[in-house]
Amino acid sequence: MSVPLYQAKAEMFRTLGHPVRIRVLELLQAGPRPVRELLSEIDVEPSNLSQQLAVLRRTGVVVSFRDGGLVMYALSTPDVAELLAAGRRILGAVLADRDGLLAELNAHPPAG
Amino acid sequence: MSVPLYQAKAEMFRTLGHPVRIRVLELLQAGPRPVRELLSEIDVEPSNLSQQLAVLRRTGVVVSFRDGGLVMYALSTPDVAELLAAGRRILGAVLADRDGLLAELNAHPPAG
DNA sequence: TGCCGAATTGCAGAAGTCTTCAATTCGGGT
DNA sequence: ACCCGAATTGAAGACTTCTGCAATTCGGCA
Numbered sequence: 001m002s003v004p005l006y007q008a009k010a011e012m013f014r015t016l017g018h019p020v021r022i023r024v025l026e027l028l029q030a031g032p033r034p035v036r037e038l039l040s041e042i043d044v045e046p047s048n049l050s051q052q053l054a055v056l057r058r059t060g061v062v063v064s065f066r067d068g069g070l071v072m073y074a075l076s077t078p079d080v081a082e083l084l085a086a087g088r089r090i091l092g093a094v095l096a097d098r099d100g101l102l103a104e105l106n107a108h109p110p111a112g
Numbered sequence: 113m114s115v116p117l118y119q120a121k122a123e124m125f126r127t128l129g130h131p132v133r134i135r136v137l138e139l140l141q142a143g144p145r146p147v148r149e150l151l152s153e154i155d156v157e158p159s160n161l162s163q164q165l166a167v168l169r170r171t172g173v174v175v176s177f178r179d180g181g182l183v184m185y186a187l188s189t190p191d192v193a194e195l196l197a198a199g200r201r202i203l204g205a206v207l208a209d210r211d212g213l214l215a216e217l218n219a220h221p222p223a224g
Numbered sequence: 225t226g227c228c229g230a231a232t233t234g235c236a237g238a239a240g241t242c243t244t245c246a247a248t249t250c251g252g253g254t
Numbered sequence: 255a256c257c258c259g260a261a262t263t264g265a266a267g268a269c270t271t272c273t274g275c276a277a278t279t280c281g282g283c284a
Contacts (some may be wrong), residue, residue: 017126060206094172
């Protein structure tokens, strides 16, 4: 497998590695939304949101188009929703492992 | 949904956002491997690989244990493989869209 | 044309990440 | 105890990303 392909994969994941960008993608799972609405649901400066949307656009995970006076954003492919779902599962598994380990530690004091 | 949870999700994706870390995870899909072997397959300094492995460990996507004189690494959950697969699909979709658009542009010159 | 809200861009300082070096830890074998 | 290879850690400099401000673009509408 070629080196640039690893670069592309890494870039794709790095694109998702930001709280605002994650929130945007989760909101877009329910369908296209105008910037205005994203702004009202995510506590962030307009210029900052624009920057983050630009990052998502550059990588191609979202697309934008105009609808009347508003700019709309949408997921470029439903696969993105799957990626987020897989991420949630891993997070769940990791946290469960941690809690499980913590619980086990508590159940068996130092001498155990 | 709480703000720290978005932080955790973002951190989880950011963890994958590095070519060396992606390669490590892909190699680990086939089963646990010693650091030594990862080193021989990824062209990177030992200390650098260690740093990247530490990042993966911190987030909990991999675990490590000792086997004889070697340190082994393994995926902490098979869900990680699914995440990588979803990433591949999106990358495919995005690149196909780009190529498709490019092809269409070439098929319909300026006047079209 | 001129105005208004919507959205983006440019920029600069702060904050974080990456890479490599040298130094260190850790077990295993003798 | 000593040495050796395996792996990790610490730290510094180069580089990238993030954030908020001000300035700008863009479309729609009077």
